[in-house]
Amino acid sequence: xxxxxxxxxxxxxxxxxxxxxxxxxxxxxxISYSIADKLAVARLLDDLGVGFIEGxxxxxxxxxxxxxxxAAAGELPLRHAVLVAFGSTRKAGVAVADDPxxxxxxxxxxxxxTLVAKSDVRHIxxxxxxxxxxxxxxxxxxxxxxxxxxxxxxxxxxxxxxxYAHDADTALRVLDAAGQAGADVVVLCDTNGGQLxxxxxxxxxxxxxRTGLRLGIxxxxxxxxxxxxTIAAVQAGATHVQCTANGYGERAGNADLFxxxxxxxxxxxxxxxxxxxxxxxxxxxxxxxxxxxxxxxxHQAYVGSSAFAHKAGLHASAIKVDPLLYNHIDPADVGNxxxxxxxxxxxxxxxxxxxxxxxxxxxxKPEALAGALKKVKALEAEGWSFxxxxxxxxxxxxxxxxxxPAQPPFRLESYRVVLDHHVGGDVGAEATVKIHVGGERxxxxxxxxxxxxxxxxxxxxxxxxxxxxxxxxxxxxxxxxILVGKTGTDAVTRVLVESSDGDRTWTTxxxxxxxxxxxxxxxxxxLVHKALAVSGAAGEMRP
Ligand SMILES: CC(=O)SCCNC(=O)CCNC(=O)[C@H](O)C(C)(C)COP(=O)(O)OP(=O)(O)OC[C@H]1O[C@@H](n2cnc3c(N)ncnc32)[C@H](O)[C@@H]1OP(=O)(O)O
Ligand SMILES: CC(=O)C(=O)O
Numbered sequence: 001x002x003x004x005x006x007x008x009x010x011x012x013x014x015x016x017x018x019x020x021x022x023x024x025x026x027x028x029x030x031i032s033y034s035i036a037d038k039l040a041v042a043r044l045l046d047d048l049g050v051g052f053i054e055g056x057x058x059x060x061x062x063x064x065x066x067x068x069x070x071a072a073a074g075e076l077p078l079r080h081a082v083l084v085a086f087g088s089t090r091k092a093g094v095a096v097a098d099d100p101x102x103x104x105x106x107x108x109x110x111x112x113x114t115l116v117a118k119s120d121v122r123h124i125x126x127x128x129x130x131x132x133x134x135x136x137x138x139x140x141x142x143x144x145x146x147x148x149x150x151x152x153x154x155x156x157x158x159x160x161x162x163x164y165a166h167d168a169d170t171a172l173r174v175l176d177a178a179g180q181a182g183a184d185v186v187v188l189c190d191t192n193g194g195q196l197x198x199x200x201x202x203x204x205x206x207x208x209x210r211t212g213l214r215l216g217i218x219x220x221x222x223x224x225x226x227x228x229x230t231i232a233a234v235q236a237g238a239t240h241v242q243c244t245a246n247g248y249g250e251r252a253g254n255a256d257l258f259x260x261x262x263x264x265x266x267x268x269x270x271x272x273x274x275x276x277x278x279x280x281x282x283x284x285x286x287x288x289x290x291x292x293x294x295x296x297x298x299h300q301a302y303v304g305s306s307a308f309a310h311k312a313g314l315h316a317s318a319i320k321v322d323p324l325l326y327n328h329i330d331p332a333d334v335g336n337x338x339x340x341x342x343x344x345x346x347x348x349x350x351x352x353x354x355x356x357x358x359x360x361x362x363x364x365k366p367e368a369l370a371g372a373l374k375k376v377k378a379l380e381a382e383g384w385s386f387x388x389x390x391x392x393x394x395x396x397x398x399x400x401x402x403x404x405p406a407q408p409p410f411r412l413e414s415y416r417v418v419l420d421h422h423v424g425g426d427v428g429a430e431a432t433v434k435i436h437v438g439g440e441r442x443x444x445x446x447x448x449x450x451x452x453x454x455x456x457x458x459x460x461x462x463x464x465x466x467x468x469x470x471x472x473x474x475x476x477x478x479x480x481x482i483l484v485g486k487t488g489t490d491a492v493t494r495v496l497v498e499s500s501d502g503d504r505t506w507t508t509x510x511x512x513x514x515x516x517x518x519x520x521x522x523x524x525x526x527l528v529h530k531a532l533a534v535s536g537a538a539g540e541m542r543p
Contacts, residue, residue, distance in 0.1 A: 007078060007082045007083065007111050008046060008078035008079045008080045008081045008082060009079070009080065010051035010052070010080060010081065010082060011049060011051060011080065011271070011272070011273065011274055012051075014239065015239050015240070015270065015272055016051050016052055016185065016216065016239065016240035016241065017049075017050050017051045017052070017241060017243075017257075017261065017272045017273070018050075018051065018052040018054065018084070018154075018216070018240060018241060018242045018243070019045050019050045019052065019053050019054065019081075019242075019243060019244065019245065019257055020054040020086070020218075020242050020243070020244055020249075020254070021041055021045070021244040021245040021248060021257070021288065022038050022041055022042065022053065022054060022055050022056050022067075023054045023055070023056050023057060023064075023086045024054075024242075024244055024248075024249045024250060024254055025244035025245060025248035025249055025254065025292075026056070026248075027249055027250040028248045028249055028250065028253060028292075030293075030294070031248060031292050031293070031294070033063075033291070033292070034063075035063055035066050035067050035070065037291050038055065038056065038063075038064075038067045039067070039070065039071070039075055039076055040291055041245070041288060041291050042055060042071070042076055042078075042081070042083070043076070044284055044287055044288060044291075045081060045245070045284075045288075046076075046078045046079055046080050046081040047079070047080075047277075047280070047284070048080075048273065048277050048280055048281070048284045049080045049273040049274045049277040050080065050081050050257070050273075051080065051081060051082065051272075052081060052082050052084050052112065053078075053081045053082070053083055053084060054084040054085075054086050054114060054242075055067055055068060055071065055083050055084065055085065055086075055108075055110065056068070056085075056086065057085075057086050057087055058085050058087070058104045058105060058107065058108040058110075059087060059100065059101045059103070059104020059105065059107075059108075060087065060101065060104075065104065065107075065108070068083075068085060068108035068109065068110060069108075071083055071110075072108070072109040080274070082111055082112055083110045083111065083112070084110055084112040084113065084114050084154070085105050085108040085110035085112070085113050085114070086113075086114045086115075086116070086156075087101055087102070087104065087105045087113065087114075087115060087116070088101060088115065088116050088117075089102075089115050089116070089117050089138040089139050089141075089142040089143075090102050090138050090141055090142045090145075091138075092128055092129070092130045092134055092138060093130075093134075096141040096142050096145045097145065099142075102142055102145065102146070105146065105151075106146070106149055106151070110151075111151065111152060112151065112152045112153070112154065113146050113151045113152070113153050113154075114153075114154040114155070114156055114187070115139070115142055115143065115146075115153060115154070115155050115156065115178075115183075116155075116156045116158050117135075117138070117139045117155050117156065117157055117158065117174055117178065118135055118158050118159065118174070119157035119158060119159060119160045119163045119164075119170070119171045119174040119175065120158070120159035120160070120162055120163025120166065120167075120170075120171065121163060121166065121167040121170040121171075122163070122166065123158065123159055123163070124170070132170050132173060132174075135174065136173055136174060136176075136177040137177075139155065139174055139177040139178050139181065140177045140178075140180065140181045141181075142181075143155065143177075143178055143181035143182055143183050144181040144182055147181065147182035147183075152184055153178075153182065153183045153184060154183060154184060154185045154186075154187060154216065154240070155175075155178035155183045155185070155186050155187065156187045156189050156218060156242075157171070157174060157175060157178070157186055157187060157188055157189055158189050158191050159189065159191045159192065160175075160188040160189050160190070160191075161188065161189075161190050161194075161195050161199070161200065161203055162191075162192060162194070164203055164207070165203075172207070172210060172211060175207070175211055175213060176211065176213075178213075179211065179213045184214060185213075185214045185215070185216045185239075185240045186211075186213050186214070186215060186216065187215070187216035187217065187218050187240060187242060188203070188204060188207065188215060188216065188217055188218070188233070188238070189218040189219075190218070190219045190220055190226075190229060191218075191220060192220065192222060193219065193220030193221055193222025193223060193226065193251065193252060194222055194223060195219070195223065195225065195229055196223060196225055196229070197225060197228045197229050197231075197232035198232070200217075200219070200229045200232045200233050200236070201232040201233065201235060201236040202236075204217065204232075204233045204236035204237055204238055205236040205237055208236070208237040214239060214240070215233075215237060215238045215239070215240070216238055216239070216240030216241065216242060217229070217230050217233035217234070217238040217240070217241055217242065218242040218254075218255075219233075219242075219254065219255045220249065220250065220251065220252065220253070220254055221247060221249070221251075221252040221253040221254060221255065222251060222252045224252070226247065226253065226254055226255035226256070227247075227255050227256055227259045227260055227263065227301075229255070230243065230255040230260050231260070231263050231264070231267075231268075234264065234268070234270075235268075241255070241260055241264075242254075242255070243255040243256060243257040243260045244256070244257060245257050245258070245284075245285065245288040245289075245292075246258065246285055246288060246289055246292075246294075246296075246297060246300065247259075248292060248294075256300070256301070258281055258284075258285045258300065258301070258302050258303045258334075259300070259301045259302055261273055261278075261281065262281065262301065262302035262303075262329075262334060265278060266328075266329050266333065266334075278333055278334060278335075279332065279333065279334065279335040280335055281302060281303055281334040281335050281336075282302075282303040282334055282335035282336045283335055285300070285303035286303070302334045302336065303334060303335075303336060304336075305336075305339075306339075307331070307336055308327055308331040308336055308337065308338040308339065309338075309339040309340075309341055310326060310338070310339070310340050310341065310350075311341040311343055311345050311346075311387070312345050313345055313346050313347025313348075313349065313350050314347065316340050316346070316347060316349040316350035316352075316353050317347055317348075317349035317350075319338070319340070319349070319353065320349045320352065320353055323338055340353045340354050340357065341354075341387045342354045342376060342386045342387065342393055343376075343380060343385065343386060343387045344376070344377055344380035344381065346373065346376060346377075347373070348366075348369045348370065348373055351369055351372050351373055351376070351397065352369060354393065354397070355372075355397050355401070358390060358393070358394040358397065359394075360394060360397040360398055360401050361401070362397065362400075362401055365400075365401055368400040368401045368403075369400075371400045372396060372397050372400040372401075375396060375400070376393075376396065379396075379511075382492070382511060383483045383492045383494050383511045384494070384509055384511045385494060385496075385509060386509065388496060388507055388509075389496060389507045389508055389509035390506065390507060391499075391506035391507055391508045391525060391526065391529040392507075392508045392509045392522070392525045392529075394529065395525055395528060395529060395532075398532075406528050406531075406532055408524060408527070408528045408531070409437065409463070409466075409467055409527060409528070409531040410435045410436060410437040410462075410463060410466070410527075411435060411436040411437075412433070412434075412435055412524075413434040413435060413436065413441070414433075414434050415431060415432065415433045415434070415455060415458070415459075415520065416431065416432050417429060417430070417431045417451040417454060417455055417516055418430050418431075419451060428447055428448070428449060428454075429447065429448050429449070429450050429451045429453065429454040430445065430446070430447050430448075430454055431445065431446060431448065431451065431454035431455040431457070431458040432444070432445045432458060433455070433458045433459050433462050435459070435462050435463070437462070437463060437466045438466045442462040442463075443462070444458050444459075444461035444462035445458055445461075446458040446460075446461050451515075451516050451519075452478065452515075452516065452519040452523075455516065455519065455520060455523070456475060456523060459523065459527075463527075467527075467531070469501065469530065469534055472501045472502055473499055473500070473501050473526070473527070473530055474499065474500055474501075475497060475498070475499055475523075475526075476498045476499060476500040476505060477496075477497070477498035478495070478496070478497055478498070478519075479495070479496040480493060480494070480495050480515065480518075481493070481494045481496075482494075483511075490513075491513070492511055492512065492513050492518075493511070493512060493513070493514070493515040493518045494509065494510075494511045494518065495509065495510045495511075495515065495518040495519045495521075495522045496508070496509055496522065497509075497510070497519070497522040497523060497525075497526050499526040499529075499530070501530065504533075506526065506529055506530075508522045508523075508525035508526045508529060509521075509522055509525070510522035510523075510524075510525065
């Protein structure tokens with residue numbers, strides 16, 4: 001089998017964008033990739049245009065050995081990236097050619113190998129239990145052996161910054177051993193993640209001057225500075241950056257690939273990804289979260305769903321003039337969207353912009369705008385929350401813009417809900433609704449596993465035959481929050497209902513002291529909103 005598969009063509013060799021999601025990212029508590037997951041992660045990273053993908057540690061983890069075997073067998077054709085196998089230098093006192101870990105790196109057929117090497121004298125003496133001479137020999141032997149076998153070698157100098165501060169000579173001897181043996185890049189690792197940006201920059205530029213070697217940077221996030229430290233290292237001369245998707249990694253994580261790329265491209269003008277791939281950043285970040293079985297981080301820089309979400313009224317008033325007045329970049333450049341949130345912090349501009357987005361033109365209606373703002377502030381003070389309930393907000397804005405509430409497709413006469421608790425058996429609920437629809441009075445009863453389910457079922461039964469679209473609408477999510485009032489005894493319940501018709505989802509809100517009534521309000525808004533969407537007016541049926 002050819003040794004050079006799988007290997008794509010990185011954008012440039014002048015600067016390495018190196019991803020270690022499949023190795024260091026997988027060291028995050030809670031992540032456990034299957035081999036299929038690993039292949040899918042690598043494909044997404046390659047598609048994004050990352051230059052190097054560290055696939056894991058063959059020989060240490062059977063899953064990683066298998067991953068490299070399947071990649072080499074043709075399951076991972078790469079366009080942009082080069083696959084990298086990670087492993088350690090030979091064991092102390094063992095001939096490199098006899099070390100099974102080193103053999104496994106060769107057997108992986110990865111064209112690039114990254115070796116982890118101890119560069120802090122305390123680790124050399126206390127963890128490896130060898131002297132500095134032998135530690136350097138372990139690095140030298142392993143690098144020259146792999147280079148002799150035709151591999152490109154990078155060396156991760158573990159604990160470099162701590163080691164350099166404690167005993168610079170030893171740390172530099174390890175780097176020199178790697179460089180002299182033929183390593184292409186020596187990567188300065190902040191393994192314990194305790195560094196800050198100014199210190200990183202100072203050390204990187206000093207080491208560049210003292211060694212003349214090509215330097216890389218690998219930062220853990222224990223001071224929440226991994227991205228800043230990575231950027232500081234690049235500004236000080238590092239030309240190889242190691243990061244992980246969404247910052248996944250051991251303990252507090254690693255430098256987040258998406259923030260590092262965002263900063264390098266949009267702030268430093270460094271084209272580290274093919275320009276056409278930049279708008280794929282957000283989608284890729286979310287897809288990689290999915291593969292890690294984690295929820296995407298909403299507040300993540302550049303790619304989070306809240307990264308360009310504006311809540312403050314003052315922001316919206318400037319955004320109305322020019323969105324870039326309150327955004328550090330155009331969100332579309334990284335495949336994200338700007339959102340205006342309407343809450344108690346809204347001003348008229350927030351409502352006007354949100355109205356525009358929801359198709360309600362309030363620009364020439366100052367009175368409607370003022371009325372809507374007053375209503376939103378008053379309702380939010382009572383516990384309503386429109387931030388996540390665009391559909392209810394749209395109904396409120398329409399009511400102000402049109403001077404009358406949207407006509408519901410039915411009129412309620414009454415509803416009743418009873419709970420059945422059968423000792424030793426199930427707990428169920430039964431609801432009866434009496435409504436007026438299409439000129440008829442309809443009474444319907446239905447059962448459910450709880451009061452809201454039963455109420456929803458009874459209402460649907462009553463409306464069946466009157467609303468052609470009813471069966472396509474389902475309740476896709478239901479969230480309840482109890483809001484404790486000033487005295488602690490006057491709590492109200494806020495219910496958010498997400499509905500879906502297969503094409504679209506929309507969210508409505510209801511607030512009341514009684515959870516069933518709060519749910520009813522949200523359910524009714526959901527149907528009114530759908531009726532409006534279907535007819536463009538006030539629903540196809542009149543009460
Ligand atoms: C900073 C990082 O995150 S580096 C990546 C770390 N990742 C991992 O550890 C995940 C994969 N690791 C593993 O599967 C296992 O730890 C293995 C297979 C590598 C080793 O397992 P074991 O042989 O049982 O050894 P164990 O994990 O207990 O100890 C590590 C051994 O490697 C040695 N070692 C540590 N670093 C290095 C190094 N850079 N070069 C050579 N040997 C090293 C240690 O001294 C220790 O040797 P000893 O067995 O003679 O005491
Ligand atoms: C190599 C590595 O993962 C570290 O030093 O943190």
